[in-house]
Amino acid sequence: MTGAQIITKFEQYVDDTTELSATQELDLLNKVINKICLYRPWEFLKKSATGTLSTSVSYVALPSDFSYLVENNQTTDNAVGIDNNASPKVVFIGSTYTPYQMVNWSDRRQYRNQSGYAYIDAVNSRLYFTLQPTVADSYEFDYMSVPTALALTSETPTIPARFHDMLYHAMAVDDDIILRYPKAQSYAVENNARYKSYLEDMAWWNAGLQLN
Numbered sequence: 610m611t612g613a614q615i616i617t618k619f620e621q622y623v624d625d626t627t628e629l630s631a632t633q634e635l636d637l638l639n640k641v642i643n644k645i646c647l648y649r650p651w652e653f654l655k656k657s658a659t660g661t662l663s664t665s666v667s668y669v670a671l672p673s674d675f676s677y678l679v680e681n682n683q684t685t686d687n688a689v690g691i692d693n694n695a696s697p698k699v700v701f702i703g704s705t706y707t708p709y710q711m712v713n714w715s716d717r718r719q720y721r722n723q724s725g726y727a728y729i730d731a732v733n734s735r736l737y738f739t740l741q742p743t744v745a746d747s748y749e750f751d752y753m754s755v756p757t758a759l760a761l762t763s764e765t766p767t768i769p770a771r772f773h774d775m776l777y778h779a780m781a782v783d784d785d786i787i788l789r790y791p792k793a794q795s796y797a798v799e800n801n802a803r804y805k806s807y808l809e810d811m812a813w814w815n816a817g818l819q820l821n
Contacts, residue, residue: 610773612638613762619777619784627784631762634780637787639758641779642766646756647810650817653769655679656754662702662742668735674754677817678729681751682708696820700727700736703746709738713820731818753817 610618616634620627629637646654658672683697699708709727712720717739720726726739736750756767766773 610770611763611765612759615766615773615776615780616762618774619780622777622781623784628788629784635759635762637780637783638766638776641776641783642756642759642768644779644807644810645768645775647813649813650679650753653767654754654756655751657749657751659747659749662738662744662746662748664742664745667739667741668730668737669748671729671734671736672752672754674757675734676753676755676814678711679751679753679817698750698820700748700750702748703744706749711820712739714818729818 612635615638616631619634619638627634654676656672656674658675660669662669678698680697681701682699695710698711700711701707702709707725709725712726712728714728714730717728717737720728720739722740724740728737728739729735730737759766766776768776
């Protein structure tokens with residue numbers, strides 16, 4: 610369904626009594642989509658980033674929709690273990706796909722001036738290498754993406770179409786709270802639960818940036 614179709618369904622479920630404007634309805638839809646996409650590392654949000662290394666700076670820019678790295682250096686066969694006793698998150702370099710091990714930002718100084726390692730600088734949206742590349746090789750890594758916000762109601766959410774029905778149901782839940790704004794204080798328990806839910810989402814995201 611398009612955003613417009615989802616909003617129409619939402620209005621049907623609240624008996625078309627919502628006082629939200631068209632812009633507010635679209636904002637609410639985007640809020641719900643973001644909430645669902647943060648719930649867990651969905652396969653449909655995984656992407657691959659590729660590019661060419663710089664020989665003048667020791668970093669490459671992260672994709673604009675980057676959330677955190679996902680595992681990309683393991684096998685589907687459970688009988689095969691990790692052979693380097695490290696997190697199975699790497700950057701593949703060159704035509705031979707040489708794996709450069711990802712390390713935690715807090716551990717980066719332990720690997721300074723060593724080849725074969727990289728880390729994420731989340732604040733500056735960069736992936737740094739612990740040793741300046743001397744060859745403009747290609748690179749590739751996998752990551753969890755952030756869904757693109759719907760700007761127009763003619764656009765379709767990132768979530769697979771067969772699950773779009775959950776969106777207007779979730780919107781209806783928030784609509785009831787929004788329209789009862791004079792009683793906000795009486796919904797302290799519910800609002801606190803929602804706050805904690807978002808806090809847990811951020812904790813999940815933060816955990817995705819850390820390498821075990």
